[in-house]
Amino acid sequence: MAYQDLREFVKRLEKSGELKRISAEVDPVLEISEITQRVTRSGGPALLFEHPKGSRVPLLINALGSERRIHLALEVDSFAEVAERIRGFLDMQAPQGLLDKIKMLPKLAELGSFFPKTVKTGPCKEVVEREGFSLLEFPILQCWPQDAGRFITWPLVITRNPETGKRNVGVYRMQVFDERTTGMHWQTQKHGAEHFRRARAANREGRIEVAVAIGADPVTCLAGILPIPPDLDEMMFAGFLRREPVEMVACETCSLEVPAEAEIVLEGYVDLAEMRAEGPFGDHTGFYSLEGEYPVFHVTCVTHRRDPLYLTTIVGPPPQEDFYMGHAVERIFLPVMQMQYPEIVDVAMPAEGIFHNLMIVAIRKSYPGHARKIMNAIWSLGQAMFTKVVVVVDHDVNVQNFREVAWKALCAIDPERDVQFVLGPADTLDHAARRQDFGSKMGIDGTRKWASEGFERPWPDEIRMNQATQQRIDALWPKLGLDKR
Numbered sequence: 379m380a381y382q383d384l385r386e387f388v389k390r391l392e393k394s395g396e397l398k399r400i401s402a403e404v405d406p407v408l409e410i411s412e413i414t415q416r417v418t419r420s421g422g423p424a425l426l427f428e429h430p431k432g433s434r435v436p437l438l439i440n441a442l443g444s445e446r447r448i449h450l451a452l453e454v455d456s457f458a459e460v461a462e463r464i465r466g467f468l469d470m471q472a473p474q475g476l477l478d479k480i481k482m483l484p485k486l487a488e489l490g491s492f493f494p495k496t497v498k499t500g501p502c503k504e505v506v507e508r509e510g511f512s513l514l515e516f517p518i519l520q521c522w523p524q525d526a527g528r529f530i531t532w533p534l535v536i537t538r539n540p541e542t543g544k545r546n547v548g549v550y551r552m553q554v555f556d557e558r559t560t561g562m563h564w565q566t567q568k569h570g571a572e573h574f575r576r577a578r579a580a581n582r583e584g585r586i587e588v589a590v591a592i593g594a595d596p597v598t599c600l601a602g603i604l605p606i607p608p609d610l611d612e613m614m615f616a617g618f619l620r621r622e623p624v625e626m627v628a629c630e631t632c633s634l635e636v637p638a639e640a641e642i643v644l645e646g647y648v649d650l651a652e653m654r655a656e657g658p659f660g661d662h663t664g665f666y667s668l669e670g671e672y673p674v675f676h677v678t679c680v681t682h683r684r685d686p687l688y689l690t691t692i693v694g695p696p697p698q699e700d701f702y703m704g705h706a707v708e709r710i711f712l713p714v715m716q717m718q719y720p721e722i723v724d725v726a727m728p729a730e731g732i733f734h735n736l737m738i739v740a741i742r743k744s745y746p747g748h749a750r751k752i753m754n755a756i757w758s759l760g761q762a763m764f765t766k767v768v769v770v771v772d773h774d775v776n777v778q779n780f781r782e783v784a785w786k787a788l789c790a791i792d793p794e795r796d797v798q799f800v801l802g803p804a805d806t807l808d809h810a811a812r813r814q815d816f817g818s819k820m821g822i823d824g825t826r827k828w829a830s831e832g833f834e835r836p837w838p839d840e841i842r843m844n845q846a847t848q849q850r851i852d853a854l855w856p857k858l859g860l861d862k863r
């Protein structure tokens with residue numbers, strides 16, 4: 379049985395020794411951030427702040443801030459299990475492209491009845507506030523000193539594609555402007571931003587309905603960050619991952635649906651003609667993302683449980699909780715990449731590369747220019763388009779060992795020959811790009827060079843001691859009076 383809601387997951391975390399309750403009163407302005415930093419970095423537990431200063435609502439953070447907790451959330455022993463399930467489904471059919479393959483999921487899901495299920499009501503309706511509500515009742519964090527204010531950091535932002543009617547759910551930070559207004563940080567290439575643009579193209583003076591769920595069962599919360607194709611409903615994918623449909627309930631004041639088991643729901647709209655300065659915000663790059671113009675979310679109704687739990691997270695200098703979530707995404711989607719590009723042996727995105735700055739890819743190279751083909755593949759693959767530096771190495775390099783990668787890739791390059799620059803979309807948060815959202819990328823071909831690639835010199839063998847000598851020395855070792863080795 380999947381977790382029904384966030385509190386069931388909290389119980390599970392507590393039972394597994396993965397949660398610490400904090401009864402001391404702590405300020406959501408900076409203090410919770412500083413405590414959480416220290417705990418996340420030392421591999422500590424999820425934290426439940428029972429008395430955030432200025433609010434009656436308790437706050438949960440670092441809930442998915444370790445591999446173990448994400449395993450618990452997904453109810454698996456390893457990410458490979460999830461990956462295998464996806465592979466199993468994809469293997470059943472033989473569609474052509476990667477997108478086609480992922481788009482098969484809804485059909486397959488239908489078979490398995492993972493589609494979201496509409497229910498009449500749910501716990502998120504225990505309290506319905508159409509007026510007199512205030513966002514300031516919730517313990518919304520200010521994470522870093524230069525942040526422009528308080529930000530909701532883990533909202534599931536729900537919209538419909540105005541042309542296809544398909545739902546999207548994404549996690550986009552929301553700066554609290556006042557009791558009932560927030561920013562909506564839809565980065566340019568994200569699906570929420572696309573819905574906004576399409577709606578605006580149809581009617582510049584209109585509105586787009588937006589609903590925001592905060593806190594639900596952990597897989598539903600995780601689904602909001604998954605880089606899945608446009609028009610594939612994250613709630614369907616969540617149902618697939620949790621092996622049980624997500625129950626959805628109609629909003630009070632708009633035509634959207636939200637997870638019925640959510641802790642808190644904000645209903646409202648974005649005015650298509652309105653933009654407002656948002657930021658700065660201490661971001662997952664480890665730097666502040668600067669102030670910029672973003673759409674504005676107007677809250678028209680708040681619904682919540684009688685005793686809601688506020689779920690949040692912090693980004694900042696890596697590694698933070700989002701590194702663990704991103705790592706789970708990397709492991710779960712690797713087999714999907716491998717179905718389209720079977721030559722990919724493994725990939726790694728080191729924490730310090732903050733997902734988009736560095737991807738290391740090992741391939742089984744089998745034709746001239748193969749490494750460059752893979753760079754282009756990465757740059758055309760969903761949100762991997764943002765990858766600023768792709769390093770391609772041979773299959774026998776362990777990409778999870780960054781020392782080995784640095785050693786072997788750097789030995790394998792003639793920089794002028796083996797570095798490829800291209801232009802393309804850049805992550806909105808890339809503060810070094812020549813323009814917001816547009817910049818260059820670099821591919822490093824760190825594979826052995828072949829004669830068929832114009833390399834005329836012999837390639838040396840890597841140094842390895844022979845086995846016979848190793849065995850002789852193993853036998854001799856105890857007599858040498860050296861340390862155990």
Ligand SMILES: Cc1cc2nc3c(=O)[nH]c(=O)nc-3n(C[C@H](O)[C@H](O)[C@H](O)COP(=O)(O)O)c2cc1C
Pocket residue numbers: 531532546547548549550551552563564565566567568569570602603604605606691692693700703761
């Ligand atoms: C904690 C956290 C905060 C995030 N904040 C934003 C944000 O403010 N804006 C944004 O565009 N993406 C943000 N993301 C990334 C998106 O959630 C992610 O790219 C997701 O796939 C977007 O959904 P979409 O593909 O349906 O657009 C954030 C991710 C995490 C984990």
Ligand SMILES: [Mn+2]
Pocket residue numbers: 546547548569606607608609610612
């Ligand atoms: Mn999406």
